[in-house]
Amino acid sequence: MQVDFGKTAADYGRHRAGFPDGFFEHLFQRSLIAPGSRVLDVGTGTGTVARGLAKRGCNVLGLDPSATLLQEAERLDGEAGVAVDYVRASAEETGQPSHNFDVVTAGQCWHWFDRPRAAIEARRVIVPGGHLVIGRFDWLPLPGNVVEATERLILSHNPDWRGAGGSGVYPAWFTDLAVAVFVDVESFSFDIDVPYSHEAWLGRIRASAGVGASLAADTVAKFGAQHSDLLIRKFPEQPLRIPHRVFVVFGRSLA
Numbered sequence: 471m472q473v474d475f476g477k478t479a480a481d482y483g484r485h486r487a488g489f490p491d492g493f494f495e496h497l498f499q500r501s502l503i504a505p506g507s508r509v510l511d512v513g514t515g516t517g518t519v520a521r522g523l524a525k526r527g528c529n530v531l532g533l534d535p536s537a538t539l540l541q542e543a544e545r546l547d548g549e550a551g552v553a554v555d556y557v558r559a560s561a562e563e564t565g566q567p568s569h570n571f572d573v574v575t576a577g578q579c580w581h582w583f584d585r586p587r588a589a590i591e592a593r594r595v596i597v598p599g600g601h602l603v604i605g606r607f608d609w610l611p612l613p614g615n616v617v618e619a620t621e622r623l624i625l626s627h628n629p630d631w632r633g634a635g636g637s638g639v640y641p642a643w644f645t646d647l648a649v650a651v652f653v654d655v656e657s658f659s660f661d662i663d664v665p666y667s668h669e670a671w672l673g674r675i676r677a678s679a680g681v682g683a684s685l686a687a688d689t690v691a692k693f694g695a696q697h698s699d700l701l702i703r704k705f706p707e708q709p710l711r712i713p714h715r716v717f718v719v720f721g722r723s724l725a
Contacts, residue, residue: 513579
């Protein structure tokens, strides 16, 4: 399945909820990041993690291979009144100097990378004692809920999509960090409900890998009409309460 989030950059920037405040609070409470930290945010997309860290006093460089997403990130930064520098590059080949960042963050993107190469590159650019922080913020399909019904509809239009039925937990990431010689590898997670209007949930799903980023425009339109009908018939309450899980794995670089 070919995925290009640049095709859905506007919906991505408008409707994809960034990490909640609790995500950032955990990072600061655990001393993984501090005001003034030099942060490289790989796979930055529309800059949700980069912007959240910049708002909290960090010096952030956001990196992504998609020029369209980076343009959307800059627009959103302007609206938020924060300054983030952006570079078009990949997580596997950042083009950044060695030992130049206190922290490398990767939010909602680690699964798209060549993970072993990205972990080694992160270790190269992180200062000794700095951290690699990998995070996800996933909706949770539970029996009978709107997420489960939405995932079934996506699969009816895009059977190659592999994003359904997730638990929001990624055990393989522990191995990714250990193999790249990060130490003191730990994790944390917590669940929250995110409110969505019907319009916002329709937009959020259009911005997903299984719909707007991979399907042809006419198929996206057909899916959208059926999705809207599904919400009206089976989930008329607004706002929808969409359960989500924050999951983070982090480790410290020795050298």
